[in-house]
Each structure stands twice: as structure tokens, then as C-alpha cells.
Amino acid sequence: MDNFIFHSPTKFIFGKGREDSVGGLLSEAGAKKVLIHYGSGSVVRSGLLARIKASLEKEQIQYVELGGVLPNPVDSMVYKGIDLCREEKVDFVLAVGGGSTIDSAKAIALGVPYQGDFWDYFESGDAPEKVLPVATVLTIAAAGSEGSEHTVITRLNGSKKRGYGHPKMRPLFSILNPALTQTLPKNQTAAGAADIMAHIFERYMTNTKDVEVSDRLCEALLLTMLREVPKAISDPNNYEARANIMWAGMIAHNDLVGVGREQDWSSHAIEHELSSLYGIAHGAGLAVVFPAWMHFVMQHDIARFAQLATRVFGCEMDYFHPENTGRQGIERLEAFFSSIDLPTRFQELGGQEKDIPYLAEHIGIGSGRLGYFVPLSTEDVIEIYKWMCRPTKRA
Amino acid sequence: MDNFIFHSPTKFIFGKGREDSVGGLLSEAGAKKVLIHYGSGSVVRSGLLARIKASLEKEQIQYVELGGVLPNPVDSMVYKGIDLCREEKVDFVLAVGGGSTIDSAKAIALGVPYQGDFWDYFESGDAPEKVLPVATVLTIAAAGSEGSEHTVITRLNGSKKRGYGHPKMRPLFSILNPALTQTLPKNQTAAGAADIMAHIFERYMTNTKDVEVSDRLCEALLLTMLREVPKAISDPNNYEARANIMWAGMIAHNDLVGVGREQDWSSHAIEHELSSLYGIAHGAGLAVVFPAWMHFVMQHDIARFAQLATRVFGCEMDYFHPENTGRQGIERLEAFFSSIDLPTRFQELGGQEKDIPYLAEHIGIGSGRLGYFVPLSTEDVIEIYKWMCRPTKRA
Numbered sequence: 071m072d073n074f075i076f077h078s079p080t081k082f083i084f085g086k087g088r089e090d091s092v093g094g095l096l097s098e099a100g101a102k103k104v105l106i107h108y109g110s111g112s113v114v115r116s117g118l119l120a121r122i123k124a125s126l127e128k129e130q131i132q133y134v135e136l137g138g139v140l141p142n143p144v145d146s147m148v149y150k151g152i153d154l155c156r157e158e159k160v161d162f163v164l165a166v167g168g169g170s171t172i173d174s175a176k177a178i179a180l181g182v183p184y185q186g187d188f189w190d191y192f193e194s195g196d197a198p199e200k201v202l203p204v205a206t207v208l209t210i211a212a213a214g215s216e217g218s219e220h221t222v223i224t225r226l227n228g229s230k231k232r233g234y235g236h237p238k239m240r241p242l243f244s245i246l247n248p249a250l251t252q253t254l255p256k257n258q259t260a261a262g263a264a265d266i267m268a269h270i271f272e273r274y275m276t277n278t279k280d281v282e283v284s285d286r287l288c289e290a291l292l293l294t295m296l297r298e299v300p301k302a303i304s305d306p307n308n309y310e311a312r313a314n315i316m317w318a319g320m321i322a323h324n325d326l327v328g329v330g331r332e333q334d335w336s337s338h339a340i341e342h343e344l345s346s347l348y349g350i351a352h353g354a355g356l357a358v359v360f361p362a363w364m365h366f367v368m369q370h371d372i373a374r375f376a377q378l379a380t381r382v383f384g385c386e387m388d389y390f391h392p393e394n395t396g397r398q399g400i401e402r403l404e405a406f407f408s409s410i411d412l413p414t415r416f417q418e419l420g421g422q423e424k425d426i427p428y429l430a431e432h433i434g435i436g437s438g439r440l441g442y443f444v445p446l447s448t449e450d451v452i453e454i455y456k457w458m459c460r461p462t463k464r465a
Numbered sequence: 466m467d468n469f470i471f472h473s474p475t476k477f478i479f480g481k482g483r484e485d486s487v488g489g490l491l492s493e494a495g496a497k498k499v500l501i502h503y504g505s506g507s508v509v510r511s512g513l514l515a516r517i518k519a520s521l522e523k524e525q526i527q528y529v530e531l532g533g534v535l536p537n538p539v540d541s542m543v544y545k546g547i548d549l550c551r552e553e554k555v556d557f558v559l560a561v562g563g564g565s566t567i568d569s570a571k572a573i574a575l576g577v578p579y580q581g582d583f584w585d586y587f588e589s590g591d592a593p594e595k596v597l598p599v600a601t602v603l604t605i606a607a608a609g610s611e612g613s614e615h616t617v618i619t620r621l622n623g624s625k626k627r628g629y630g631h632p633k634m635r636p637l638f639s640i641l642n643p644a645l646t647q648t649l650p651k652n653q654t655a656a657g658a659a660d661i662m663a664h665i666f667e668r669y670m671t672n673t674k675d676v677e678v679s680d681r682l683c684e685a686l687l688l689t690m691l692r693e694v695p696k697a698i699s700d701p702n703n704y705e706a707r708a709n710i711m712w713a714g715m716i717a718h719n720d721l722v723g724v725g726r727e728q729d730w731s732s733h734a735i736e737h738e739l740s741s742l743y744g745i746a747h748g749a750g751l752a753v754v755f756p757a758w759m760h761f762v763m764q765h766d767i768a769r770f771a772q773l774a775t776r777v778f779g780c781e782m783d784y785f786h787p788e789n790t791g792r793q794g795i796e797r798l799e800a801f802f803s804s805i806d807l808p809t810r811f812q813e814l815g816g817q818e819k820d821i822p823y824l825a826e827h828i829g830i831g832s833g834r835l836g837y838f839v840p841l842s843t844e845d846v847i848e849i850y851k852w853m854c855r856p857t858k859r860a
Contacts, residue, residue: 071643071708073480078473084725085468248466280705283689283713290681297677310675313466317725318678326721330479330712 071281071330078324080217081243084317086309088247089118089207092164093125095243099203101162103132105155107175109139109167113209116253122166122207134158139167142345142352143174145225148188151178155202165206165241169213169265172206176221176239179204189225192232201238207245210254211316212262212353214269214323216244224346231342246320248312256303260410261353263299266319267292268356272335273328274378275367275443285377287327292382294318296406303410336441337363340451343429348420357412358419361404362457365397367444372396416458426455466676466725473719475612476638479712481704483642484513484602487559488520490638494598496557498527500550502570504534504562508604511648517561517602529553534562537740537747538569540620543583546573550597560601560636564608564660567601571616571634574599584620587627596633602640605649606711607657607748609664609718611639619741626737641715643707651698655805656748658694661714662687663751667730668723669773670762670838680772682722687777689713691801698805731836732758735846738824743815752807753814756799757852760792762839767791811853821850 083091096104106122113119114137126133136151155163155178165175179202181188191198206216215221220235251259274288294314301311321327340363341355368375376392379385379399388394404414413419430451433440440446446454478486491499501517508514509532521528531546550558550573560570574597576583586593603611610616615630646654669683689709696706716722735758736750763770771787774780774794783789799809808814825846828835835841841849 071480071705071712073483075476075478077476079476081470081472081474083470085466088468280709282692283686283709283716286685286689287682287716290685291678294678294681310466313725314675314678317466321678321682321721326716330708 072278072332074329076325076329077237078217078240078326080241080324082217082246082320083243084246086247086249088245089121089250090125092122092205092207092245093127093129093131095245096126096131096162096164096205097129099162099205099242101131101203103134103158103160104162104164105151105158105160105175105178106133106135107139107151107163107165107167107171107178108135108137109141109171111137112253113166118207118209118250119166122164134160139171139174141170142224142231142349143170143177143222145189145223147174148177148181148223151175152181152188155182161202163202163204165204166209168208168210169215172204172208172213172215172241173221173223175204175206176215177223178202180221180239192223192234195234197236198238201236203242204239205243205245206241208247208316209250210258210262211248211251211312211319212265214266214319216241216246217320217324222342229346231346233338244320246316248309248316251312251316252307252309254306256306256411257354258351259302259306260299260412261351261357262319263295263315263410264353264357264360264407264412266315266322267295268337268353268360269322270327271360272337273331273333275334275374276331277371277443278331281331284327284329284331289378289381291318291322291327296382299410332442334441334443336446339433339440340454343432344419344421347425347429350419354413355419357407358414358416358458359454361400361407361414362454364400364403365457366450366454368393368396368400370444375399415460415462416455421458423456423459426452429455467673467727469724471720471724472632473612473635473721475636475719477612477641477715478638479641481642481644483640484516484645485520487517487600487602487640488522488524488526490640491521491526491557491559491600492524494557494600494637496526496598498529498553498555499557499559500546500553500555500570500573501528501530502534502546502558502560502562502566502573503530503532504536504566506532507648508561513602513604513645514561517559529555534566534569536565537619537626537744538565538572538617540584540618542569543572543576543618546570547576547583550577556597558597558599560599561604563603563605564610567599567603567608567610567636568616568618570599570601571610572618573597575616575629575634587618587620587629590629592631593633596631598637599634600638600640601636603642603711604645605653605657606643606646606707606714607660609661609714611636611641612715612719617737624741626741628733639715641711643704643711646707646711647702647704649701651701651806652749653746654697654701655694655807656746656752657714658690658710658805659748659752659755659802659807661710661717662690663732663748663755664717665722666755667732668726668728670729670769671726672766672838673726676726679722679724679726684773684776686713686717686722691777694805727837729836729838731841734828734835735849738827739814739816742820742824745814749808750814752802753809753811753853754849756795756802756809757849759795759798760852761845761849763788763791763795765839770794810855810857811850816853818851818854821847824850
């Protein structure tokens with residue numbers, strides 16, 4: 071196990087009706103004027119936004135609103151938010167929505183106190199001096215942004231999708247009411263599940279030895295997802311399934327299960343190109359990318375894939391041919407994604423094979439590094455994209 | 466899943482050599498004068514205390530020292546610490562040691578700003594207005610106090626062992642260097658393991674339904690312990706095993722795996738009477754108490770015991786007689802404790818059967834409640850103590 075620091079100071083307020091406490095929590099945190107940031111009209115239509123405002127008004131907290139965050143949040147909205155916060159002297163950013171809204175809120179909170187362009191941080195990776203405090207009311211179990219220090223923003227000019235993270239961007243508090251996710255359509259529930267599972271796989275696939283405790287915790291979360299997601303898909307109103315998924319989604323990405331081990335985030339980068347070019351849901355892209363990436367890298371550590379297959383996917387170990395067990399695990403993952411109607415092929419994302427060289431080049435590996443479990447070259451990425459185009463078994 | 470709040474703001478600095486950063490961390494936290502609190506002479510002999518002092522001196526942080534905390538920490542030491550902190554105008558308490566030292570440090574930090582007797586909090590359960598900040602350098606993987614809001618203190622007058630907890634007592638930071646646990650004798654390593662496993666069982670045994678994610682996380686930690694503890698027992702210098710156990714021990718008790726579910730801490734209370742009367746290690750007592758308690762309550766929820774037996778102890782499910790599977794799980798737990806040379810019988814703790822009525826009465830159930838999974842009467846507790854006296858299979 072490698073040396074590490076783990077610090078997850080976010081306060082999680084979990085359960086039914088919890089969003090009504092938001093005003094009190096903001097007041098406790100000393101917020102004077104809040105930006106309420108949200109995405110689509112669904113938080114308006116459901117009455118959630120009105121309830122949030124009522125809770126703030128009860129505590130005499132001032133606020134301004136900014137809605138319209140896109141599923142893949144863009145820099146133009148961040149600039150708009152920064153300007154608004156400066157004009158209105160906002161001292162606290164409250165995100166009401168899913169990962170995109172929270173990521174947009176974090177980028178705004180990062181940009182407000184900074185003299186230059188917030189995008190500088192995404193290019194340089196430098197640490198910020200100050201970030202406005204951020205809190206969240208989560209409405210989608212997926213990105214894990216409610217408990218993480220990360221944000222992912224798309225720069226429209228050049229369609230670059232890039233991530234940035236710093237401990238100062240961890241939300242001060244996050245309100246998680248699983249009932250708010252009951253209105254999600256099935257495809258969003260499924261895409262969110264794929265995102266959560268990807269966050270676990272990206273930590274699970276490591277070259278660090280002797281990491282039994284985090285291996286086991288990763289497996290625990292994956293087993294939870296395999297059991298609970300189909301319940302939420304077949305009955306969207308299943309509160310208990312929603313609750314298990316929502317809490318697993320937070321733990322999957324606050325890094326508890328990833329500390330002390332090298333991680334591999336190349337799949338996320340490979341997917342970011344897809345959602346950036348085709349405008350698809352990140353989770354849907356990940357459902358296509360992950361089995362393909364696993365297929366490409368499995369030979370690097372067959373034992374690890376066999377462990378995953380037996381402990382998580384219930385495969386019987388073939389002691390004489392462990393690669394068969396590993397392969398069966400990947401097939402079961404793909405079958406699981408199919409069973410919840412996620413795409414598993416490039417074409418299903420609207421992808422065209424002719425775009426593959428562009429996609430691979432655009433990641434911009436250059437002299438940099440993509441991946442730690444297995445470092446990938448641009449040619450490797452092309453191979454992985456091509457594998458996504460293979461015919462389905464059903465076809 | 467029940468509604469809950471989870472807030473674990475402690476910063477964990479984990480790995481080899483991390484104790485050398487303690488001065489910098491204290492300086493960052495604004496500490497001016499620190500009480501260094503420790504237990505036995507081993508932290509002196511090993512040179513750890515000298516390294517800690519050197520780190521503080523480098524940052525020009527003043528300190529006073531108080532050693533001699535007993536394995537079951539007592540109120541007289543707490544009073545001594547409170548007096549010393551007031552005289553010396555200490556503003557930060559640093560515990561260097563295991564759970565007993567950390568618990569003693571928390572009680573001191575609780576008592577210093579309070580006008581009355583710190584024990585008031587243990588009787589009333591009231592929330593404190595202020596607590597001095599606490600940090601830890603952990604030397605034993607066991608109690609989980611490095612990440613928890615709890616403390617357990619023995620009151621010498623009347624030999625009462627009582628617990629108290631409040632979020633303000635969570636350590637500000639905790640330094641976890643697994644190498645510091647390599648010098649522990651086998652019996653202390655084993656007793657620590659039993660304590661960690663008990664913290665998991667106490668959360669696992671619940672009547673709350675649909676808690677798959679926390680069930681799975683509990684099981685993940687137990688599986689880790691079953692695999693790693695025997696390695697650390699057979700080779701005390703196995704850093705990797707020590708690291709997995711140490712991190713599992715923290716997660717087992719910062720309540721991540723216990724939120725959203727009713728818990729049952731009656732076993733801890735039953736054990737506290739044993740360690741209070743016979744002066745034994747808490748973990749050794751738990752190894753005796755747990756299988757007996759499980760035997761007594763299993764009929765209440767056979768499915769849960771069968772789940773534990775199959776998922777954690779590798780038992781094959783007997784679908785027609787699930788109680789056989791559940792019982793086999795308990796037997797395997799007992800066999801595991803035996804395999805690491807922990808006691809499993811009352812007599813091995815120096816217990817005498819004639820003490821049983823006194824022990825059971827002394828818990829003081831009265832009109833109160835002991836246990837949530839299965840509420841226990843004084844008669845039930847007597848039954849459980851008696852079961853601990855049964856002949857061993859080997860005999």
C-alpha cells in the first residue's frame with residue numbers, strides 16, 4: 071500500500087425530506103448571499119427549487135439564481151456564473167442538481183476569487199489560493215461530485231473536456247435525498263450507474279500490491295450496484311434501491327476506496343472524447359468504453375481480472391485457465407450493461423468509425439502519459455475504439 | 466435505510482514515516498502549546514516520543530508531557546490531565562498511542578474548557594459547548610478512536626466503565642503509520658483485531674431493512690481481517706498486512722459502515738464489565754463475548770446470520786436448514802479467534818462463575834435498554850455470561 075492522505079470533510083445529510091434543512095445549514099455556515107445554480111427545468115417543475123428558496127427565505131438568506139447547466143457543463147456557463155457572483159457579491163454557491171451542475175458550481179466557486187481566467191487551473195493544475203464555499207442538493211446518483219474535489223468542464227472553443235481537482239473544492243455539505251432520484255428516466259438511472267461503476271473500476275485497476283482492504287471495499291460497492299440497480303430500473307419508485315445506489319455513488323468517488331493505490335483514469339479520458347464529440351451521456355459512453363478497455367488491458371494482470379470475475383461477477387474460477395475466468399467477468403459486465411439497456415457499441419452512441427483517428431489524436435497524449443495500470447499510446451486508443459465497433463453477439 | 470448524517474472531517478495521514486510531519490500539521494492547525502499524552506514506556510523506548518518532540522521543536526511549538534495512561538483508561542488520569550492543561554494554558558491535545566491514550570486525551574480535551582466535572586457528560590450525554598482540538602499519532606490498530614467521536618473511560622470509584630461521544634471530539638488529524646504497529650506483541654495484535662471485528666459486528670447486526678451497501682462494506686472489512694490478521698500474527702514485520710488492518714480499523718469505527726441502520730452495542734457493554742472487573746484487554750474480552758452473544762440472538766434473524774456465514778466465513782448455504790449455516794458461521798468466528806490465540810471462554814479471562822450475577826447487575830439495565838437487534842434483560846445477560854463458561858470442544 072502506498073502512503074496517502076485522506077480528507078473528506080464534507081458533511082452528508084442523507085434521507086427523505088432532507089432538502090428542507092438547506093437554509094439552516096447555509097445559515098450555520100455563515101452564508102449571506104447564495105448563488106443557486108441548477109440545470110434543467112425539472113428542478114423547477116418538481117417544485118424542488120421553490121422548496122429550496124423557501125428554506126433560504128425562512129433563514130433570511132439572500133440569493134440569486136442561474137439555471138440552464140448542460141449535461142456536459144461548458145465554460146460559457148461558468149463565465150456567466152462568475153460574472154453574476156461578482157456583480158451580486160455572492161459568498162456561497164449552492165448546486166441543485168446532478169454532477170454537471172455541481173461541477174459547474176465548483177468551477178464558478180474557483181473562478182470568482184481569481185483574477186485570471188478560471189480555465190488556467192485546468193491547464194496548469196496549480197493550487198488555488200481561495201475558492202468560494204460550495205454545497206449541493208443532489209438529484210442524480212452518478213458523478214460522485216457531491217463528495218469529491220473534482221470538476222469536469224468542456225471548453226467550447228476546441229471542444230476540450232478537461233478535469234481539475236483540489237481539496238478546497240470539496241463541498242462543505244451535501245444533501246442526499248434518494249427520493250429526488252425516483253423521477254429520473256430509466257436511461258439516466260442506468261447511465262448514472264455506469265458512471266458510478268466506472269469510478270470504482272478506475273480505482274480497482276491498479277499495479278499497487280497488497281491493497282486487500284480497498285480491493286474488498288471496491289468489490290462491496292460493485293456487488294451493491296449489481297443487486298440494486300436492476301431494482302431501481304424495474305421500479306423507479308423503489309426508495310431503498312435508490313438509497314443504496316446514491317450512497318454507493320458517493321463512496322465510489324470521495325476516494326475512500328482509492329487511497330494508497332495507483333489508479334487508472336484512461337477510460338474516463340477515452341470517454342470524454344466521445345461525449346464531447348457526440349454529446350452523449352457520460353455514463354452511456356462509459357458502458358461502451360469499459361468492456362473494450364478491459365479487453366485490451368486484461369493480459370497485463372490476469373489474476374486481478376480473475377479476482378474481479380469471481381468475487382464480483384460470481385464466475386467460477388478456472389484454475390487452469392484463469393484468463394477464461396477474467397474474460398467471462400468482462401462479458402458479464404457487458405451483459406449487465408445490456409440488461410439495463412445501456413449501449414455497448416460505438417455505433418449505438420452515434421459514433422462513426424471514420425472519426426476514430428480524430429478522437430484518439432484529440433486526447434492529446436503526445437509526450438504525456440495516459441493510464442497507469444497500462445500506459446496507452448495513441449495507437450492503443452485507436453485499437454480500443456475499434457474494438458467498440460465489433461459486431462454484437464446478438465447480431 | 467434510515468435517514469442519517471455522516472460527517473468524518475478528520476484528516477488521515479497514512480504511511481511510513483508520517484509521524485515526522487506532526488509538527489507541521491500542529492503548526493498549520495494553530496497550536497501554540499500542546500499536551501503530549503501517552504501510555505506506556507514503549508513510545509519512549511522506541512524513540513517515537515523523541516521524534517515527535519523534535520518535530521514540534523522544529524516548528525517552535527511548546528509542549529508539556531503526560532504519560533502513564535492505562536490500557537483501560539481511568540478518570541484519575543483525566544483529572545490530572547485537565548489540571549495540567551489549565552495550569553500550563555495548553556490549547557491542543559496530542560495523543561501518542563492506542564485507543565486508551567486517545568480516549569483519555571479526548572476526555573481531557575472535553576474537560577478543560579468545562580467548569581464542572583467532565584464525568585457529567587458521561588452521565589448526562591449532554592453536548593459540550595467547547596472541546597480542545599485533539600490529534601493522534603496511532604500506535605495500535607484496534608479501537609478506531611483515531612477517527613471516531615467516542616471515548617470510553619473507567620471511573621475508579623465504583624469501577625464504572627462508560628462511553629461518551631460527540632462530533633466535537635473527532636480528532637482534527639490522525640497520523641497512521643502501520644510500521645509503528647510492527648513491534649506489538651502477538652496477543653495485542655490479536656486483541657486489536659477482535660476489537661476491530663467487534664466494531665463491525667455491532668453495526669452489522671441490525672433490524673433495519675434494505676441496507677445492502679453498508680452490509681457489503683461491513684463484509685468487505687471482515688473479509689480483509691480474516692485474510693490479513695493471520696499474516697500479521699505469523700510475521701509481525703509484515704508492513705502490508707499491518708497497513709490493511711490499520712486502515713480497516715479506522716473505517717470500522719468512523720461510522721461509514723454503520724450509518725442509516727440501527728446498531729447493537731450490547732456486546733461492548735457486556736465486555737466492559739469483564740475488563741472493568743478482571744483488568745483484561747478489551748479485545749480479548751470481546752473474543753469471548755461475541756460468539757456467546759451471537760449464539761444467544763441468532764434465532765431472532767437466521768437469514769442475517771446465514772448471510773454473514775456464507776458471504777464472510779465461506780460457509781456453504783444449507784437452503785433447507787439455514788440455521789445450520791448461521792451456526793457454522795459463529796463456529797468459524799470462534800475458530801478464527803482460537804487460531805490467533807485469543808481466549809474464547811470465560812475462565813480463560815480469569816473469570817469466576819460466582820461473579821456472573823454481579824457482572825450482569827452491574828451493567829445496570831434497570832428500566833433502561835440494552836441492545837437494539839435484540840433487547841436484553843439482566844437474565845438474558847446472565848445466560849450469555851454462562852454460555853461463555855461452556856466446555857471447549859477440545860476439552
